[in-house]
Amino acid sequence: MLSISFAQQADYVDFKKLEATLGFVPDSSKIQGGVYLEFKILKKTDSVYLDAIDMDFKFFVQSDENIKLKNDGEKLWVKSDFEEGETYSVIFNYVAYPKKALYFLKREDAWQIWTQGQGKYTSNWLPSIDDVNDKIEFDLRVAFDKAYNVVVNGNLIGSEPVKDKEESLHVFDMQKPMSSYLVALVIGKYNKKTETSKSGIPLEYYCYPEDSLKVESTYRYSKQMFDFLEEEIGFAYPWQNYKQVPVHDFLYAGMENTSLTIFSDAFVVDSIGFNDKNYVNVNAHELAHQWFGDLVTAKSSKHHWLQEGFATYYALLSEREIFGDDYYYFKLYESVVELGRQDLSGNGTSLLNPKSSSLTFYQRGAWVLYALRNKVGDVVFKQAVKNYLEKYQLASVETSDFISEVERLYGRSLSTFVNLWIKQKAFPYDMAFAILKRQSTFINEFVQVDCEAKSSKCAEYLKYYVSDEAKAKVISQVPELVISNVFKNGLKVRQAIAKHVTKIPESLKSDYESLLNDKSYITIENALYNLWINFPLERSKYLFKTRNIVGFSDKNVRLLWLVLNLNTPYYEADNKQGLYDELVGYTNEKYNADLRINAFQYLDLIKACNEKCKSNLETAKSHHNWRLVKFAKQLSEQLEQKKN
Numbered sequence: 001m002l003s004i005s006f007a008q009q010a011d012y013v014d015f016k017k018l019e020a021t022l023g024f025v026p027d028s029s030k031i032q033g034g035v036y037l038e039f040k041i042l043k044k045t046d047s048v049y050l051d052a053i054d055m056d057f058k059f060f061v062q063s064d065e066n067i068k069l070k071n072d073g074e075k076l077w078v079k080s081d082f083e084e085g086e087t088y089s090v091i092f093n094y095v096a097y098p099k100k101a102l103y104f105l106k107r108e109d110a111w112q113i114w115t116q117g118q119g120k121y122t123s124n125w126l127p128s129i130d131d132v133n134d135k136i137e138f139d140l141r142v143a144f145d146k147a148y149n150v151v152v153n154g155n156l157i158g159s160e161p162v163k164d165k166e167e168s169l170h171v172f173d174m175q176k177p178m179s180s181y182l183v184a185l186v187i188g189k190y191n192k193k194t195e196t197s198k199s200g201i202p203l204e205y206y207c208y209p210e211d212s213l214k215v216e217s218t219y220r221y222s223k224q225m226f227d228f229l230e231e232e233i234g235f236a237y238p239w240q241n242y243k244q245v246p247v248h249d250f251l252y253a254g255m256e257n258t259s260l261t262i263f264s265d266a267f268v269v270d271s272i273g274f275n276d277k278n279y280v281n282v283n284a285h286e287l288a289h290q291w292f293g294d295l296v297t298a299k300s301s302k303h304h305w306l307q308e309g310f311a312t313y314y315a316l317l318s319e320r321e322i323f324g325d326d327y328y329y330f331k332l333y334e335s336v337v338e339l340g341r342q343d344l345s346g347n348g349t350s351l352l353n354p355k356s357s358s359l360t361f362y363q364r365g366a367w368v369l370y371a372l373r374n375k376v377g378d379v380v381f382k383q384a385v386k387n388y389l390e391k392y393q394l395a396s397v398e399t400s401d402f403i404s405e406v407e408r409l410y411g412r413s414l415s416t417f418v419n420l421w422i423k424q425k426a427f428p429y430d431m432a433f434a435i436l437k438r439q440s441t442f443i444n445e446f447v448q449v450d451c452e453a454k455s456s457k458c459a460e461y462l463k464y465y466v467s468d469e470a471k472a473k474v475i476s477q478v479p480e481l482v483i484s485n486v487f488k489n490g491l492k493v494r495q496a497i498a499k500h501v502t503k504i505p506e507s508l509k510s511d512y513e514s515l516l517n518d519k520s521y522i523t524i525e526n527a528l529y530n531l532w533i534n535f536p537l538e539r540s541k542y543l544f545k546t547r548n549i550v551g552f553s554d555k556n557v558r559l560l561w562l563v564l565n566l567n568t569p570y571y572e573a574d575n576k577q578g579l580y581d582e583l584v585g586y587t588n589e590k591y592n593a594d595l596r597i598n599a600f601q602y603l604d605l606i607k608a609c610n611e612k613c614k615s616n617l618e619t620a621k622s623h624h625n626w627r628l629v630k631f632a633k634q635l636s637e638q639l640e641q642k643k644n
């Protein structure tokens with residue numbers, strides 16, 4: 001994400017401040033802005049530039065009439081005889097129709113507009129600097145229909161009506177500089193709940209008005225994790241406030257824009273969904289980035305782990321605070337297994353390889369910190385992290401900057417450690433495993449309980465006390481060992497039963513039926529399907545019992561229910577067309593990508609993708625979400641082939 005020419009510009013100019021006043025015409029995906037830009041010349045030069053993709057400019061030069069502006073479609077060049085040490089400013093207006101990085105979505109006549117800078121480049125909608133190393137103070141003012149909420153980095157210092165328009169102008173203030181990829185805005189219809197951290201930072205939780213009952217379950221533990229991280233990191237949260245906003249069809253799980261995390265609304269869950277896939281991990285991860293990534297930023301992708309490894313590690317520490325030690329060690333164990341598997345398949349890389357997989361950047365990165373702390377001790381580790389943040393705040397960093405801080409306090413060289421854990425290609429699997437086994441009896445037990453080769457012990461494991469994780473493992477390996485008593489376990493074990501016990505003996509029928517009452521949409525989905533298959537005579541009973549359950553935001557239970565119903569001829573026989581229309585309806589572009597993919601898949605499975613479904617599949621091909629696009633292209637190719 002860094003090219004040489006960008007890095008050179010940072011040597012001779014420092015962009016100080018960029019104030020932009022923005023307006024939108026959503027119907028034509030248009031953004032227009034007025035920009036005030038201030039920069040200081042570090043070395044005499046005749047030109048500096050901002051990245052600006054496909055923009056039209058109207059120029060209003062201010063501070064110096066000798067300054068000329070030139071637009072080449074990729075960059076806005078600012079030309080003059082710039083003198084070293086001098087500060088200059090320019091003002092200009094621009095118009096853009098961004099193809100990426102800023103997205104306009106319409107649902108039920110309401111607009112949602114949101115941005116994604118990292119990997120997409122903010123310069124598609126705001127003239128800025130693609131190079132992460134030049135940090136600028138961005139102050140945005142946004143005018144939009146007054147019925148909407150506008151959320152931007154920094155503090156909202158005021159909103160005022162726009163003359164002769166049904167709009168409000170919202171004025172935001174950032175006090176500190178940031179890399180351009182972290183500039184963000186969200187416009188949409190939201191409710192907001194606010195808490196205050198122990199240290200006095202306002203924490204704002206946004207939610208769609210119709211999701212007011214999901215606010216608590218979605219944002220559960222937010223304040224606890226915020227307070228924990230401030231304490232654990234030992235460096236005060238660096239920004240004025242912290243806002244979290246869910247959006248439709250986000251490109252990733254979440255994005256840590258400075259003081260404004262944007263996340264996928266698939267994580268907006270009710271209290272049942274919370275048990276299956278909650279926002280806690282993503283919440284903690286993006287929050288940790290506010291220090292590691294936003295305050296100190298990796299100079300180049302070679303050092304990407306300084307962002308992702310730290311965010312993953314500190315998220316894990318936050319989760320340990322909530323879910324306990326076993327949870328923590330189990331996550332570390334899972335990543336050791338995955339990293340080992342990656343090496344076996346020949347896809348392992350050095351942590352400093354810019355082309356590393358996410359698994360390497362995130363999980364190996366987190367493991368480096370866990371192993372390092374284990375080596376140098378808590379006191380040295382924590383103080384070194386604190387010193388590192390203090391020294392490099394609002395600047396950019398390399399791996400050696402962090403390691404040197406640790407070495408200074410540790411008093412010894414860490415070069416052997418660095419070679420083994422960071423530089424070399426192979427992940428030190430055996431050593432990682434040894435540390436883990438030393439620290440956790442829970443992991444020892446989990447590893448010992450193994451029924452890959454079935455033994456007489458396996459039935460005993462399910463009877464007596466081993467952890468739920470270990471029981472779930474046994475069930476996945478030998479599902480036929482499940483007897484009535486095993487159903488008396490908790491949610492995780494019962495989830496494993498619903499997943500792996502697909503042939504249900506008559507003797508377990510009533511136990512199995514009780515799974516439909518569990519507080520887990522994964523359990524309910526699997527149990528409904530397996531019961532429907534195993535007991536054809538009872539199908540109406542199962543359908544009746546689950547008729548009002550929707551499931552996650554991708555409606556996992558509802559869609560399965562519709563398909564099973566359509567395949568149960570005698571149940572609700574007079575309403576089949578209505579149910580089929582409902583299923584096809586979910587392929588429409590007014591729904592989230594995940595739901596649409598689910599609906600397309602089911603329609604393909606029952607060979608019932610009609611004209612409406614096919615035309616929705618066509619429109620899906622030009623969606624901004626690459627997963628939906630890839631899926632739509634594949635499915636329509638398959639449908640074509642079947643036709644021929």
Ligand SMILES: [Zn+2]
Nearest residue numbers: 285289308311
């Ligand atoms: Zn991250």
